[in-house]
Amino acid sequence: MTAVLEARGITKHYGHVEALTNANFDVQAGEVVALIGDNGAGKSTLVRILSGAEAADGGEVLFDGKAVQLTSPTDARELGMETVFQDLALAPHLSPVQNMYLGREVMRKGLLGKLGFMDSKAMRDGSRSAFDRLGATVRDLNGTVGGMSGGQRQGIAVARAAAWAQKVIFLDEPTAALGVVQTQNVLDLVRRVSGEGIGVVFISHSMPHVMEVADRIQVMWRGRRVATYNKADTSMEQLVSAMTGAVAQEAS
Amino acid sequence: MSTTTTAPPASTEDAPTSRLSRISRLQALQILILLVVTIAVFTALRPDTFLTGFNIRGIVQNTAIYAVLGVGMTFVIITGGIDLSVGSVLVFSGVVADKIMVAYGGQGWGTVLVGLVAALASGLAWGLLNGILVAKAKVPPLVVTLGSLSAALGFAQIITKGLDLRDAPQTLVNDIGFGNIVGQVPTIAVVSAVVVIFGIVLLHRTRLGLYTYAIGSNAEAGRRAGVKVERHLIKVYAFAGLLAGFAGLLNLGFFQSTTIGGQSNTPLNVIAGVAIGGTSLFGGIGSVFGTVIGLFIPIVLQNGFIQTGVQPFWQQVVVGAVLVAVVYVDQLRRAAALRGTKTRLPFLSRAGSTSRKGSA
Numbered sequence: 001m002t003a004v005l006e007a008r009g010i011t012k013h014y015g016h017v018e019a020l021t022n023a024n025f026d027v028q029a030g031e032v033v034a035l036i037g038d039n040g041a042g043k044s045t046l047v048r049i050l051s052g053a054e055a056a057d058g059g060e061v062l063f064d065g066k067a068v069q070l071t072s073p074t075d076a077r078e079l080g081m082e083t084v085f086q087d088l089a090l091a092p093h094l095s096p097v098q099n100m101y102l103g104r105e106v107m108r109k110g111l112l113g114k115l116g117f118m119d120s121k122a123m124r125d126g127s128r129s130a131f132d133r134l135g136a137t138v139r140d141l142n143g144t145v146g147g148m149s150g151g152q153r154q155g156i157a158v159a160r161a162a163a164w165a166q167k168v169i170f171l172d173e174p175t176a177a178l179g180v181v182q183t184q185n186v187l188d189l190v191r192r193v194s195g196e197g198i199g200v201v202f203i204s205h206s207m208p209h210v211m212e213v214a215d216r217i218q219v220m221w222r223g224r225r226v227a228t229y230n231k232a233d234t235s236m237e238q239l240v241s242a243m244t245g246a247v248a249q250e251a252s
Numbered sequence: 253m254s255t256t257t258t259a260p261p262a263s264t265e266d267a268p269t270s271r272l273s274r275i276s277r278l279q280a281l282q283i284l285i286l287l288v289v290t291i292a293v294f295t296a297l298r299p300d301t302f303l304t305g306f307n308i309r310g311i312v313q314n315t316a317i318y319a320v321l322g323v324g325m326t327f328v329i330i331t332g333g334i335d336l337s338v339g340s341v342l343v344f345s346g347v348v349a350d351k352i353m354v355a356y357g358g359q360g361w362g363t364v365l366v367g368l369v370a371a372l373a374s375g376l377a378w379g380l381l382n383g384i385l386v387a388k389a390k391v392p393p394l395v396v397t398l399g400s401l402s403a404a405l406g407f408a409q410i411i412t413k414g415l416d417l418r419d420a421p422q423t424l425v426n427d428i429g430f431g432n433i434v435g436q437v438p439t440i441a442v443v444s445a446v447v448v449i450f451g452i453v454l455l456h457r458t459r460l461g462l463y464t465y466a467i468g469s470n471a472e473a474g475r476r477a478g479v480k481v482e483r484h485l486i487k488v489y490a491f492a493g494l495l496a497g498f499a500g501l502l503n504l505g506f507f508q509s510t511t512i513g514g515q516s517n518t519p520l521n522v523i524a525g526v527a528i529g530g531t532s533l534f535g536g537i538g539s540v541f542g543t544v545i546g547l548f549i550p551i552v553l554q555n556g557f558i559q560t561g562v563q564p565f566w567q568q569v570v571v572g573a574v575l576v577a578v579v580y581v582d583q584l585r586r587a588a589a590l591r592g593t594k595t596r597l598p599f600l601s602r603a604g605s606t607s608r609k610g611s612a
Contacts, residue, residue: 073476077478085476089470089472089473089476089477090470090473091465091466091473091474091536092469092536093465093469093536093537094462094465094466094469098462098466099473102477103477103479104477104478105462116454116458116459117457117459118462146469
């Protein structure tokens, strides 16, 4: 089975610093892959490259088995990949619906649409069904996102990505700064997204969350992937020792 | 409503509110009440003169030109920007329109139409220049428009050698500047109302309006969602310039003069009206309707003070106090509703560079 997204031998320098050295990565359709590693291991750099936000210095990215060039986030989006950044990138003064469809507004049919009028009802209905489908708790579709709790905002950001992603979603620390209940909600959401056949890449520092939600766990250390585990075959101790470089399955 | 099966119990989440949008609506409402109360007080004090057709006509006429400028200014301020150049662009466009109309000759509608095109083109050109410098060159809007405030007025004075032109065609002065469309309804007010309604529809119903809010709220979020932020900012400043050009033609008709020396306070008065009307100088929030109400208040106060025998200079004091009070109260509530989004005023920084971490 080919991976929906695969990275082979990615390198990336920032000046003299080697952020990624021959890094490999893969995610299958419908699975949750956790990407873990200590600070500076290269997780975020790898995700930025895979989501088109940055260009790699070397290596190749395969999408559905074919090599692709990702030069901008738009390229990644057109392939069906969405990213939820740590700062969520929501507009606080806009409503959940407006955030959901920002940059992808549904226009009215005919002349009104050409004049720039939007089909608010279609976007409302679309947002409601997307939020409901994923169990995101957004009770006030007309309120402003800035007035909502961290959990709700996270829910909106993840639901937005899930609604548009056809193939892959990257989640960068989606549970950081959330309470217990909200965290559980986001983890449930992640499971449901992958249940729809979308590959989920989940970056987290929290081993319990990783163990709860991931199917496979890929460990990064000093700019490359050092180990890949199936959740069933591993333990937190093993993960932690891999993160500190004590275990290396893959040759460098 | 379909069920959300694994939703946590309601009590664990903050009560979701539309606090922000409610505040914004609330503030426009409060200002409307303030306006109504002011009118009621003056009506009670001067029942025979204040609420008469003649007096209302004067108030509406005096607000009309500011309202046209206010529509564009509202858009600019919602993006988190500012436009100090509207008064100078108004003068420049009036001068260019006057020169071209005189060169074209005649006193009729044909001449006015030529003047309209000239005024709109002049205003649009300044607006585009402002927009390109703000969006592409990333010069802070305050600086860009301070520059064009100076330059546009300078060009107007160079063209006229500093002397006001007073030779606008008769049709412009008699039919638009002072004329009535029906009965005692001044043409200039109707024209202004059409611009205001156009502005309201554009801001609240179209994608262009939505992007205006989105950029003021979080430009980076818009950019990541695929909104062409730079192009949209240029459009917004161009729109404000276009309206300033249009206001230049109305001004020429109303005052029968290019008013070269008379517009130095115009941008500040318009900005005050926008702020009093509930548009946030931090961007992301605002309404054209609020701006119109906010512009009426100073003019009603001045008119009322004159009628009641109070020195009209008190108007300036009261407007200054109202402005600061309104923005202060608004800011307190906004800080409570939007967690941790306090940044310095966005028009002091480069366009779209205010990342609002922690806001969403």
